[in-house]
Amino acid sequence: MKRPKLHNNPLSWVETKQVEIKGVRLSDVQYVSPDKLIPNALNSFFFKEESSEYFSKLREDIRERGIIVPLIAKKDDTLLAGHNRLRLARELGLENVPVQYVLDGLNDDAEKEFIIKDNLYRRQFSAAEWIDLYKKLYPDFDEQIQQETRGGGRKWNKTEDSVLLSSEHQSRLTAEKIASDTGQKVSAVQKQLTKYRRELRPEQPSSKQTAQSDSSALVREVSATLDALERKLRNADAKTVRQILKKLEVCKTRLARLVN
Numbered sequence: 001m002k003r004p005k006l007h008n009n010p011l012s013w014v015e016t017k018q019v020e021i022k023g024v025r026l027s028d029v030q031y032v033s034p035d036k037l038i039p040n041a042l043n044s045f046f047f048k049e050e051s052s053e054y055f056s057k058l059r060e061d062i063r064e065r066g067i068i069v070p071l072i073a074k075k076d077d078t079l080l081a082g083h084n085r086l087r088l089a090r091e092l093g094l095e096n097v098p099v100q101y102v103l104d105g106l107n108d109d110a111e112k113e114f115i116i117k118d119n120l121y122r123r124q125f126s127a128a129e130w131i132d133l134y135k136k137l138y139p140d141f142d143e144q145i146q147q148e149t150r151g152g153g154r155k156w157n158k159t160e161d162s163v164l165l166s167s168e169h170q171s172r173l174t175a176e177k178i179a180s181d182t183g184q185k186v187s188a189v190q191k192q193l194t195k196y197r198r199e200l201r202p203e204q205p206s207s208k209q210t211a212q213s214d215s216s217a218l219v220r221e222v223s224a225t226l227d228a229l230e231r232k233l234r235n236a237d238a239k240t241v242r243q244i245l246k247k248l249e250v251c252k253t254r255l256a257r258l259v260n
Contacts, residue, residue, distance in 0.1 A: 024114070025103040029070050031096040034089040037071065038078045040115060046136055047119045048129075050084060059088050070098035072118075074106065081118040112137075117183050130192050134178060144173050145197060 067089060071082030079086060080102065089097045106114065116137075125133070134141045175189040182189075233241055 024106070024110075026072065026100040027103055029098045029100055032077075032099050034086055034094060034097050036077055037073060037086055037097075037099070038076070039083055039086065040079050040111075042112060042115050043079070043083050043119070046112075046116060046133060055084070055088065058084060059092070062088055062092060062094075067094070067097050070100045072100050072102065072114075074102055074111075080111065080114045113181065116181070120183050127192050127195055130189075131196050133182070137181065138173055138178075141173065145193070146200060 062085070067085050069082075069085075071085060072080045074080060082097075086097065116133075138144075175186050175193060178184070178193075179186045179189045229244070233244060236244075
């Protein structure tokens, strides 16, 4: 699909991408007061606020063209899509904004999915931001990741269904499920999960580090042995001390051979 070009504005595509949730019927466009609409708490829970640069560009676009794409709300005026446009409409003092209402009732999972996909269509997320979102979507996300990281033997197998935060859905969380829930490609999710698992996995020492550690331990052991020997020889007679020194010289010669 080609991105539409409207006045060469970089936000034209961003603000004209409609949210598509299969089976949801929308009303005709109505013009209502911005003060009538209620921001959805799930929006701020799942997503952080956009940058000041984003709002600056969007503000100028609305001043120039108005709000082109209708906001989407439930029958009780709770917003599902268009939170940033609503914020700027109030800031700019617009008397009315275009709104389409969802005609059918949405269960909790469908409402979450609607809000999530509306944001994901419009934003660019870092790998860390994706992981933060998954932790909010799936309460046992870290538990499942850590189990796999510890070598639990359970893989990211495919599932046939996809339900956000459903208490009745107990199947294994998979990359395919996450991709379906968030509208991403499976390969993109797999990369995010792989990177996160690597971050959780304890760093394994290299063979060089292991050798250095073993050498240090050996030096400490020999030093402790010599200290103990010195303490025992403090009250020994001279003949015994000379015999010990002779033995140490032999050991020194043998060690020198190992170095050379």
